[in-house]
Amino acid sequence: MRNYSIPALLLIPCLLFIGGCRKAETGAERRHEIKPRIVSLAPSVTEMMFAIGAGEHLVGRTTACDWPAEAAKVPVAGAFGRPSMEMLASMHPDIVIDVDLEEERNSSKIKDLNIRTERIVCKNPDDIPGAIRTLGKLTGHQRKADSLAGVIENGLAGFRKKNLLRAEKPLVYLEIWDDPFWTGGKDSYTSALIAYAGGRNIGDAVRKEYFEISQEWVIEQNPDIIACMYMSKETPAAAGVMQRTGWHHISAVRHKKVFDGFDNSLFLRPGPRVLEGIAQMERLIEKK
Incomplete structure (x- = not known):
């Protein structure tokens, strides 16, 4: 049996603690680096994604997604409301985001590909801040999304107040x-x-x-x-x-x-x- 000195014995738990922290930090860093691959099937969603700084997550878009200019660099997954299932499958997205697809059965077809789908519905301007916050949560860009949503809410309130007069x-x-x-x-x-x-x-x-x-x-x-x-x-x-x-x-x-x-x-x-x-x-x- 080896004879450890007291200082050496005290050092062992310290090293284990530091090693554990390093592993935890590495795991957190890796989780932070994971970016969901997203296909946007609506121009409005594509605009909101870029507006909150999440454009880098986009691996697919529709031919109607024409703003901002950076959107042109994102591969096309089909027309608005008519996505190509073959193209979607080849893009290997984690999430496909739509609004109101031209054919509801498209949503079922996407789910059949074992791809997660999310729907962002904006029927009027009041729905936009909530939609932006939802995208912020999905992409990990909550801070910028909350800020932009707040600006829009305040702007809408200003127009509403002005119209009362x-x-x-x-x-x-x-x-x-x-x-x-x-x-x-x-x-x-x-x-x-x-x-x-x-x-x-x-x-x-x-x-x-x-x-x-x-x-x-x-x-x-x-x-x-x-x-x-x-x-x-x-x-x-x-x-x-x-x-x-x-x-x-x-x-x-x-x-x-x-x-x-x-x-x-x-x-x-x-x-x-x-x-x-x-x-x-x-x-x-x-x-x-």
């Missing part, structure tokens, strides 16, 4: 497409955005998200402002509206308050740039 709220017609004519209804994201900007959406007469309309219906609603969310190949969209038969009776046409040339993603896509979209709409409403 607004005496008049002009009627706004958001023309999403002109062949056939489409606009947003009372349940749409665009309706809530218009309300935050201080206007009233003519589509609020219909309890739907987005729906097809007739020219006669628009004339009857007589909007004060018309905003075209598309690019026209032949003539500018606004000029085309001004020339439509029978539309000269509409207030927006008479007062030349028909606008185009927008980045429609600011108005149609619920994401981190929501305050910018509301501010642009507000400028149209206040424009003399």
